Amino acid sequence: MIERDKGSVERGLLPVIHADVGDDPHLSRVLELNQVIKHNYHYDAPQMVSCALPGCDVRFELTLIPHQVLYPKFCPRHRSAYQRWLHRRRK
Numbered sequence: 251m252i253e254r255d256k257g258s259v260e261r262g263l264l265p266v267i268h269a270d271v272g273d274d275p276h277l278s279r280v281l282e283l284n285q286v287i288k289h290n291y292h293y294d295a296p297q298m299v300s301c302a303l304p305g306c307d308v309r310f311e312l313t314l315i316p317h318q319v320l321y322p323k324f325c326p327r328h329r330s331a332y333q334r335w336l337h338r339r340r341k
């Protein structure tokens with residue numbers, strides 16, 4: 251069965267996120283690309299955040315969605331592993 255409600259999947263992930271993620275390869279991978287932002291918005295709320303890649307000053311807009319806690323960590327350019335690799339290499 252395909253889970254259509256992303257929010258409920260992420261709510262299900264939360265207890266795991268608070269536990270040790272070290273030995274869960276799938277979750278480690280999810281958190282490598284995403285960040286957990288806890289919020290209490292009951293409506294879609296735009297928010298400016300900074301790219302998590304050291305040396306990248308780009309700020310980008312995320313839309314915080316009710317009941318969703320997982321959001322991209324990198325600016326749109328650096329969501330590609332190749333672009334992150336290139337960026338680190340240039341330093």
Ligand SMILES: [Zn+2]
Pocket residue numbers: 301302303306307308324325326327328
């Ligand atoms: Zn970036």
